[in-house]
Amino acid sequence: MEYNFSELEPKWQKYWDDNKTFKTVVDQNKPKYYVLDMFPYPSGAGLHVGHPEGYTATDIMARFKRMKGFNVLHPMGWDSFGLPAENHAMKTGIHPNITTQENIKTFKRQLKMLGFSYDWDREIATSNIDYYKWTQWIFVQLFNKGLAYESHMMVNWCPNLKTVLANEEVINGKSEVGGHPVIRKPMKQWMLRITEYAERLLQDLDLVDWPESVKEMQRVWIGKSEGAIVSFAVEGKTDMIDVFTSRPDTLFGATYMVLAPEHKLVDIITTDAQKNEIAKYREVTALKSDLERTELNKDKTGAFTGAYAINPANKKKIPVYIADYVLNTYGTGAIMSVPGHDERDHEFAKKFNLPIVEVVKGGNVDEAAFTEDGEHVNSDFLNGLNKENAIKKMIVWLEDNKIGSKKINYKLRDWLFSRQRYWGEPFPILKYEDGTVRCLDVDELPVALPQVEKYEPSGTGESPLATIDEWLNVIDPKTGKKAKRETNTMPQWAGSCWYYLRFCDPQNTERPWDSKIENYWMPVDLYVGGAEHAVLHLLYSRFWHKVLFDLGLVSTKEPFYKLVNQGMILGEDGEKMSKSRGNVVNPDSVVNEFGADTLRLYEMFMGPLEKVKPWNANGVKGVYNFLNRAARFFLDKENYATGTEDVSNVKELHKLIKKVTEDIEGMRFNTAISQMMIFVNHVYKTGKVSKETAEKFAMVLSPFAPHLGEELWSFLGHTKSLAYEKWPEFNAELAKDSMITVAVQVNGKTRGTFEVDADISKENLMAIIKSDEKIAKYLAGTIVKEIYVPGKICNFVVKE
Numbered sequence: 001m002e003y004n005f006s007e008l009e010p011k012w013q014k015y016w017d018d019n020k021t022f023k024t025v026v027d028q029n030k031p032k033y034y035v036l037d038m039f040p041y042p043s044g045a046g047l048h049v050g051h052p053e054g055y056t057a058t059d060i061m062a063r064f065k066r067m068k069g070f071n072v073l074h075p076m077g078w079d080s081f082g083l084p085a086e087n088h089a090m091k092t093g094i095h096p097n098i099t100t101q102e103n104i105k106t107f108k109r110q111l112k113m114l115g116f117s118y119d120w121d122r123e124i125a126t127s128n129i130d131y132y133k134w135t136q137w138i139f140v141q142l143f144n145k146g147l148a149y150e151s152h153m154m155v156n157w158c159p160n161l162k163t164v165l166a167n168e169e170v171i172n173g174k175s176e177v178g179g180h181p182v183i184r185k186p187m188k189q190w191m192l193r194i195t196e197y198a199e200r201l202l203q204d205l206d207l208v209d210w211p212e213s214v215k216e217m218q219r220v221w222i223g224k225s226e227g228a229i230v231s232f233a234v235e236g237k238t239d240m241i242d243v244f245t246s247r248p249d250t251l252f253g254a255t256y257m258v259l260a261p262e263h264k265l266v267d268i269i270t271t272d273a274q275k276n277e278i279a280k281y282r283e284v285t286a287l288k289s290d291l292e293r294t295e296l297n298k299d300k301t302g303a304f305t306g307a308y309a310i311n312p313a314n315k316k317k318i319p320v321y322i323a324d325y326v327l328n329t330y331g332t333g334a335i336m337s338v339p340g341h342d343e344r345d346h347e348f349a350k351k352f353n354l355p356i357v358e359v360v361k362g363g364n365v366d367e368a369a370f371t372e373d374g375e376h377v378n379s380d381f382l383n384g385l386n387k388e389n390a391i392k393k394m395i396v397w398l399e400d401n402k403i404g405s406k407k408i409n410y411k412l413r414d415w416l417f418s419r420q421r422y423w424g425e426p427f428p429i430l431k432y433e434d435g436t437v438r439c440l441d442v443d444e445l446p447v448a449l450p451q452v453e454k455y456e457p458s459g460t461g462e463s464p465l466a467t468i469d470e471w472l473n474v475i476d477p478k479t480g481k482k483a484k485r486e487t488n489t490m491p492q493w494a495g496s497c498w499y500y501l502r503f504c505d506p507q508n509t510e511r512p513w514d515s516k517i518e519n520y521w522m523p524v525d526l527y528v529g530g531a532e533h534a535v536l537h538l539l540y541s542r543f544w545h546k547v548l549f550d551l552g553l554v555s556t557k558e559p560f561y562k563l564v565n566q567g568m569i570l571g572e573d574g575e576k577m578s579k580s581r582g583n584v585v586n587p588d589s590v591v592n593e594f595g596a597d598t599l600r601l602y603e604m605f606m607g608p609l610e611k612v613k614p615w616n617a618n619g620v621k622g623v624y625n626f627l628n629r630a631a632r633f634f635l636d637k638e639n640y641a642t643g644t645e646d647v648s649n650v651k652e653l654h655k656l657i658k659k660v661t662e663d664i665e666g667m668r669f670n671t672a673i674s675q676m677m678i679f680v681n682h683v684y685k686t687g688k689v690s691k692e693t694a695e696k697f698a699m700v701l702s703p704f705a706p707h708l709g710e711e712l713w714s715f716l717g718h719t720k721s722l723a724y725e726k727w728p729e730f731n732a733e734l735a736k737d738s739m740i741t742v743a744v745q746v747n748g749k750t751r752g753t754f755e756v757d758a759d760i761s762k763e764n765l766m767a768i769i770k771s772d773e774k775i776a777k778y779l780a781g782t783i784v785k786e787i788y789v790p791g792k793i794c795n796f797v798v799k800e
C-alpha cells in the first residue's frame with residue numbers, strides 16, 4: 001500500500017472543513033483549554049518554516065486535550081496593521097488593504113495545508129474595521145481612566161521610517177524594524193501611562209508560568225530600584241537639588257554633584273562666568289540618544305556650572321557639574337557623585353580632578369571604585385556598619401532631619417503610543433481650535449481609516465492622514481464646534497494587545513467580548529511564540545489586561561498563564577534563514593515533496609521545542625521514511641492478525657501510550673516521536689497486529705500526524721473523525737517487561753547476570769543465584785549481607 005499523502009492530506013482537510021470538526025462553543029460541562037499561537041504578521045513572503053514549529057506544538061496540545069475531554073479553544077488570525085505593508089504600498093502603489101488581503105489568503109492556504117485544527121470561524125484581522133473599532137474603544141477606556149495623554153517630549157525619531165518609535169522598539173540606537181538609525185527629537189505625542197502599573201507588572205510575574213529568561217527581561221526592563229531622595233542646598237540660592245540614590249549609605253563620600261544637561265535648575269544656578277561653557281555643552285548632548293549617553297567606559301564629558309552645593313551629612317561645599325551620563329528622565333535627573341564607590345563617578349572624578357573619598361572599606365579607591373559591601377568608614381554615625389544596615393540608618397537620619405526620604409524608582413517609561421503612519425488604527429480623538437481635545441463616545445466608533453492615494457509620510461513628523469482635508473476637518477456633531485481629527489495612528493502593538501480576548505467572542509457586534517464568555521475561556525492556558533516579544537507585545541498586553549481587569553472587563557489578573565518560546569529554526573548552514581543568504585526553506589515545497597504530516601513531525605523531531613535548531617534535509621527524509629513505513633504497515637490488511645497478536649505488541653503499545661502521554665504533557669515532542677519509531681520497528685518484527693493495537697496507535701499518532709491518523713482510523717472501519725475519541729489509557733500491567741536482567745555482585749565485583757521473570761519473588765531469585773555453580777564458589781564464605789535492588793542488581797557481602 002502506497003503512502004499517498006498528496007491525496008489523503010487534502011481529503012482530510014476538506015473533511016475537517018466540511019464538517020467544521022474544530023468549531024468550538026462554550027460548554028460548561030467540560031473543562032476548557034485555551035491554546036494560542038502568537039498570530040502572524042501576514043507578510044508578502046508567505047509562511048516560513050519557522051511558523052509551523054510553534055503552530056505544530058500548539059496543534060498537538062489542542063488535539064491531545066480534545067481527546068482528553070477538554071473543550072479546546074484554538075484560534076488563528078492576522079496581525080495585519082503595520083509598517084511593512086505600508087512600505088510595500090509606497091513602493092508598488094497598491095493599497096495596503098489589497099496586499100494585506102492577498103497575503104492573508106496565502107497564509108491561510110498554507111496553514112490549512114498543514115492541517116492545523118483551528119476553529120476558522122473565529123478568524124480575525126486587526127486591520128478589519130469590525131476589529132479595530134474595538135481597539136479604538138479600548139483606547140477610549142484608557143483615555144477616560146486618565147491613562148492616555150499627549151505630551152511634548154524628546155522622542156525617538158527614525159528618519160528612514162519617518163515615524164517615532166517606542167523605547168521598546170529601539171535596540172542599540174537602531175529601529176527594531178529594519179535597523180535604521182534613530183535620533184532624538186522633541187515632538188508632541190500620545191503616551192500611555194504604563195508606569196502606573198510598574199509594580200503590578202513586576203509582582204504579577206510570580207503568578208505566571210513563563211520561561212525565567214522572559215520574566216527576568218521584564219524585571220530588568222521595569223527596573224525597580226530602591227533607595228532614597230536626598231535634598232542638597234545650593235550655596236546662595238533657595239532652590240534645592242534633589243537626587244535619587246540607590247546608595248544613601250555613601251552620602252559622606254559624595255564629593256560633587258551632577259545634573260542632567262536638560263535639568264531645569266541648570267539655568268538658575270549657572271554662574272555668569274560659566275554660561276558659555278554650559279551652553280556649548282548642552283548643544284552637543286542634545287543630539288545624543290540615551291544609550292550613547294549612558295554607555296559604560298565611554299569617555300566622560302561634562303561642564304562646571306560654577307555653583308556649589310552643601311553635602312547635608314558633613315556640610316562640605318561640593319561643586320555642581322552637568323554631564324550627559326546623567327539622564328533627565330530617570331530619578332530626579334540629578335545625582336550625588338560618589339567616586340569612591342561608583343564606576344562612572346570615578347571616571348568623571350579622575351578626568352575632572354575631583355576628590356575621591358573612601359567610605360566603604362575593601363578596595364583602593366584611588367585606583368578604582370569599590371562597589372562591593374564592606375565596613376563603612378569616614379562616615380560618622382555609619383562607621384562600622386555594613387551596607388544594608390548603613391542604608392537603613394541613613395534613611396532614618398534623612399527622614400528625621402527632613403533632608404530626604406525612602407524612594408522607589410522604576411526604569412520603565414510611559415509608552416509612546418502614536419505613529420506618523422497611515423496603516424494603523426486612527427485615534428478616536430477630535431482636536432478643537434482652542435487646543436482642547438475630545439475623546440469620542442462608543443456610538444461614534446469606529447473612526448474609519450480613509451482610503452488614500454498617497455501613503456508617503458511628510459517626513460516632518462506629520463502622518464499622511466494630515467493631508468486628507470475632507471477626513472481631517474469636521475464639525476463635531478456633539479458640540480457643533482470646528483475640529484480636526486488626530487492624524488497619528490496607533491502602533492502595531494495596539495491590535496495585538498487584546499486579540500486573545502476577541503478570539504473568545506470574535507463576532508460580537510455589541511461589545512468587544514461578552515463577559516460570561518470571557519470568564520469561561522480566560523486565561524490563555526498555553527501561549528507559544530518567539531522570544532523576541534519579551535518586552536514588547538508581552539509587556540504591553542499585560543498592561544492593557546490589567547487596565548481591563550481594573551475596569552471589571554476581564555476576570556483574570558494575567559492574560560497568559562503558561563508561555564513557551566519556540567527556538568529559532570536556522571538554515572542548513574547553521575545561519576539564520578534569510579533571502580540574501582539563500583538558505584530559506586519554503587514549507588510549500590516540503591509539503592509537495594513529503595506531505596504536511598512529514599513537515600509537522602520533522603519540526604517536532606528536530607530537537608526540544610525551545611532550542612535553536614538547524615534545518616536538515618536528510619532529517620526530513622528520515623521522518624518521511626518513518627511515516628511511510630507506518631502507513632504501509634498499518635494500511636495493509638495483510639498485517640492484521642486473525643487470532644491473537646504477539647503479546648510483545650501490547651507491551652510496546654502501552655510503553656508507547658505512557659511515553660507519548662507524558663511527553664505531550666511535558667511538551668517533549670521529539671522523544672514522543674522516537675518512541676513511535678521504536679513501536680513501528682517492533683510491529684515490523686512481529687509481523688502482525690490486532691485492530692485494537694492499530695486503533696490506539698492511530699490515536700497517539702494523530703496529534704502529530706493528523707492526516708495519517710484519520711486515514712488509519714477510517715481504514716479500521718470508523719466513519720467519524722478521531723478528533724474527539726477518548727485518548728488511550730495506559731495500563732501499567734500490560735507495559736511491564738516480562739523478563740528482567742539481574743546482575744550479581746560479590747564484594748563489589750560483578751560475577752554474572754541472570755535473565756528471570758519480571759515478577760519473580762526475592763526468595764526464588766536468591767535460590768536460583770545460590771544454586772548456580774559459577775556464583776556458588778564466590779559465595780563460599782559467610783554471607784553477611786544481601787542487598788537486592790529489584791529488577792537490577794543483587795549485592796552480596798561475603799566474609800572468608
Ligand code: ANZ
Binds near residue numbers: 246
Ligand atoms: C550615589 C551612588 C553611590 C550611586 C554609589 C550608586 C553607587 P539604579 O540602581 O539603576 O536605580 N543615578 C540616579 N539618577 C540617575 C540619572 N538620572 N542618570 C544617571 N544616573 C543616575 O541606579 C541608581 C543610581 O544611579 C543612583 O545611585 C545614582 O548614583 C545613579 F556608590 O547615587 B547613585
